[in-house]
Amino acid sequence: MTIQETLPVPGKSRAGSVPTHCPYCALQCAMSLTPTMGAVTPATVVGREFPTNRGALCQKGWTAADLLEHPSRLTSPLVREVRGDRTSRFVPASWQTALDEIAEGLLRTQQQHGRDAVAVFGGGGLTNEKAYALGKFARVALGTSQIDYNGRFCMSSAAAASNAALGLDRGMPFPLTDVQGAGTVVLVGSNIAETMPPALQHFEIMRAAGGRLIVIDPRVTRTALNADLHLQPVPGTDMALALGLLHIICAQGAVDEEFIASRTAGYAQVRAAAQAYRPDHVERLTGVPSSLLHRAATWMAEQSPHRHGRGTMILTGRGGEQHANGTSTVHAFINIALALGLPGGRNSGYGCLTGQGNGQGGREHGQKADQLPGYRMITDPAARAHVAKVWGIDPEDLPGPGRSAFELLDALGQRGGPRAMLLMGSNPVVSSPSAARISDRIASLDFLYVADFFLSETAALADVVLPVTQWAEETGTMTNLEGRVLLRQQAMVPPPGVRSDLEVLSGLAARLGQGQRFPAHAFPSDPQQVFDELRRASEGGRADYSSITYARIQDEGGVIWGGERMFVDSFPTADGRARFVPTVFTGVTEPTDSHYPLTLTTGRILAQYQSGTQTRRVESLVQAAGQPFVELHPDVAADLGIGSEDRARVTTRRGSVVVEARLSGAIRADTIFMPFHWAGEGRANTLTSDALDPTSRMPEFKACAARIELEVAKS
Numbered sequence: 164m165t166i167q168e169t170l171p172v173p174g175k176s177r178a179g180s181v182p183t184h185c186p187y188c189a190l191q192c193a194m195s196l197t198p199t200m201g202a203v204t205p206a207t208v209v210g211r212e213f214p215t216n217r218g219a220l221c222q223k224g225w226t227a228a229d230l231l232e233h234p235s236r237l238t239s240p241l242v243r244e245v246r247g248d249r250t251s252r253f254v255p256a257s258w259q260t261a262l263d264e265i266a267e268g269l270l271r272t273q274q275q276h277g278r279d280a281v282a283v284f285g286g287g288g289l290t291n292e293k294a295y296a297l298g299k300f301a302r303v304a305l306g307t308s309q310i311d312y313n314g315r316f317c318m319s320s321a322a323a324a325s326n327a328a329l330g331l332d333r334g335m336p337f338p339l340t341d342v343q344g345a346g347t348v349v350l351v352g353s354n355i356a357e358t359m360p361p362a363l364q365h366f367e368i369m370r371a372a373g374g375r376l377i378v379i380d381p382r383v384t385r386t387a388l389n390a391d392l393h394l395q396p397v398p399g400t401d402m403a404l405a406l407g408l409l410h411i412i413c414a415q416g417a418v419d420e421e422f423i424a425s426r427t428a429g430y431a432q433v434r435a436a437a438q439a440y441r442p443d444h445v446e447r448l449t450g451v452p453s454s455l456l457h458r459a460a461t462w463m464a465e466q467s468p469h470r471h472g473r474g475t476m477i478l479t480g481r482g483g484e485q486h487a488n489g490t491s492t493v494h495a496f497i498n499i500a501l502a503l504g505l506p507g508g509r510n511s512g513y514g515c516l517t518g519q520g521n522g523q524g525g526r527e528h529g530q531k532a533d534q535l536p537g538y539r540m541i542t543d544p545a546a547r548a549h550v551a552k553v554w555g556i557d558p559e560d561l562p563g564p565g566r567s568a569f570e571l572l573d574a575l576g577q578r579g580g581p582r583a584m585l586l587m588g589s590n591p592v593v594s595s596p597s598a599a600r601i602s603d604r605i606a607s608l609d610f611l612y613v614a615d616f617f618l619s620e621t622a623a624l625a626d627v628v629l630p631v632t633q634w635a636e637e638t639g640t641m642t643n644l645e646g647r648v649l650l651r652q653q654a655m656v657p658p659p660g661v662r663s664d665l666e667v668l669s670g671l672a673a674r675l676g677q678g679q680r681f682p683a684h685a686f687p688s689d690p691q692q693v694f695d696e697l698r699r700a701s702e703g704g705r706a707d708y709s710s711i712t713y714a715r716i717q718d719e720g721g722v723i724w725g726g727e728r729m730f731v732d733s734f735p736t737a738d739g740r741a742r743f744v745p746t747v748f749t750g751v752t753e754p755t756d757s758h759y760p761l762t763l764t765t766g767r768i769l770a771q772y773q774s775g776t777q778t779r780r781v782e783s784l785v786q787a788a789g790q791p792f793v794e795l796h797p798d799v800a801a802d803l804g805i806g807s808e809d810r811a812r813v814t815t816r817r818g819s820v821v822v823e824a825r826l827s828g829a830i831r832a833d834t835i836f837m838p839f840h841w842a843g844e845g846r847a848n849t850l851t852s853d854a855l856d857p858t859s860r861m862p863e864f865k866a867c868a869a870r871i872e873l874e875v876a877k878s
């Protein structure tokens with residue numbers, strides 16, 4: 164009997180609940196899914212006890228099963244009625260026709276314009292198996308260097324800084340439960356009360372035991388309301404704030420001299436650079452009173468391990484990272500962590516709160532333009548030789564590094580850029596900065612092929628759309644924000660007409676003459692075999708999964724790669740020491756001026772997720788948060804004659820959008836905020852800047868100059 168035959172079929176049968184994990188964010192909350200029973204009882208989920216979520220789910224998690232049998236679910240491949248005319252309507256097609264058409268388009272493009280004329284774009288929500296397979300497909304079946312993924316927009320600055328300073332990028336190098344025992348936790352630009360509410364439990368336990376939470380955020384978010392100290396800097400000045408904190412810590416003589424001497428390099432230069440950031444100067448740069456800076460620095464120092472405190476943690480999120488100086492900003496916070504001797508200490512250290520469901524695993528196994536599986540660099544000859552051997556090809560045949568995500572999207576259809584693209588698990592028409600331009604670039608491609616389970620705004624521009632399985636209909640592993648590799652088991656048979664991404668890649672590889680290199684992906688695919696190949700490809704790499712098996716994950720409830728707590732004795736650098744990296748505050752790329760006097764910052768809200776392809780289709784989430792808005796301070800609104808719920812026009816150098824105005828004293832008067840989950844006239848990313856961090860190539864989503872005016876008063 165095959166696994167398909169043992170599984171409950173939607174609308175026909177029922178089995179007991181299946182242990183699984185949420186399809187959304189990097190907390191990967193554990194849940195139990197009860198599949199569909201009969202035609203009237205839909206699939207349901209309940210939270211399951213697990214170290215990260217302790218049985219709780221957020222609104223998105225509770226409603227995750229609503230999408231499994233959603234009426235707008237794609238269940239047949241779609242092709243254009245008039246081939247080559249994207250204004251013609253989609254018509255259903257067989258899988259054979261659709262895959263033939265895609266393979267023909269890819270081959271023709273490469274024959275006419277070269278291998279790099281085809282781009283591949285992935286997503287941070289894809290399982291490890293799919294992320295691995297997509298990277299292999301790009302490099303082996305297509306031979307293109309042009310692959311990257313939307314995770315580049317998520318945490319690439321923290322990854323770049325962690326690699327350079329600590330020798331490794333693993334979001335949190337300690338379990339989330341360690342938060343409970345800490346004495347001081349600093350959250351930099353992370354609103355976990357809305358983005359991952361179940362995680363708040365750990366912070367509440369920490370505070371109930373006398374620990375203190377410091378939140379650094381320009382907005383008085385729900386997380387900031389729960390904090391013992393809220394520092395509210397001008398958007399884009401987090402690095403100056405970090406330099407000010409280090410200045411105070413050095414001036415107080417609170418650094419861990421022994422740790423610095425025995426386990427780090429480069430402190431003297433960083434200390435010298437921090438001298439210039441006196442608290443009064445930092446107050447002028449950031450707007451944060453120097454008295455609060457002193458209080459934060461004191462709390463951080465007194466709880467650090469060398470002072471026999473309970474532990475100090477610094478956790479960064481997108482607020483600090485999504486800037487053109489994001490990598491340097493993270494370095495500035497890691498420098499504080501090193502000065503206080505936090506890494507490897509009890510309930511202490513630096514970590515990044517990864518956002519997307521498989522943001523961690525997705526960047527470890529080959530979707531990124533410069534990486535091969537196991538977090539190996541594609542420019543490293545030894546790495547190329549190892550991976551090429553696993554893939555059965557000559558290392559010489561492996562392409563080199565390609566363009567980063569935004570640069571890749573911006574090159575589409577342009578002279579020297581890709582002319583065709585295969586896209587999985589991403590919706591850049593909504594999620595990319597300068598989205599109007601990127602939308603035009605995507606539309607200018609000769610061929611666009613998209614695999615998704617709904618007709619996203621990007622899929623709507625495609626030549627061919629392939630309907631693929633959702634989380635509960637396929638087996639695969641995800642790596643959560645702690646580096647914990649989890650198994651999401653197949654719980655339901657997918658609707659007829661739907662295939663997994665692995666099967667899509669196999670079908671295409673066969674048509675490109677490379678089917679023999681993708682045997683485990685063939686219909687029906689075997690994700691476990693793909694994972695076993697990933698294990699071999701990652702062996703010896705920085706993210707080594709070779710000892711992790713499906714059986715171990717099931718037995719142990721997840722396996723944290725590299726060990727639970729890292730950096731206890733040494734760092735994985737050439738000499739075992741961490742690196743202080745000097746930073747100089749540079750400010751935002753686009754300062755305000757008389758035409759654009761406000762700073763626009765963007766982010767997520769509780770009831771929606773990323774580009775909204777899924778959550779905008781869940782009725783209860785739409786009722787909770789159904790439309791885009793701009794949040795502004797009541798004083799600014801009064802000056803501009805904008806009232807609550809009026810329609811307001813927000814304009815930046817990239818364009819303008821019209822959305823509902825919401826007045827809130829929780830935001831700085833010099834700042835406005837928009838969530839980025841919507842398309843069309845409420846698309847926040849129409850406005851955002853495409854300035855890129857020079858190291859991570861992360862776009863500056865979190866700050867650009869804007870103006871706001873009344874469009875239509877509420878009737």
Ligand code: SF4
Binds near residue numbers: 186216225358
């Ligand atoms: Fe899902 Fe994240 Fe919500 Fe947990 S916090 S239920 S993983 S969206």
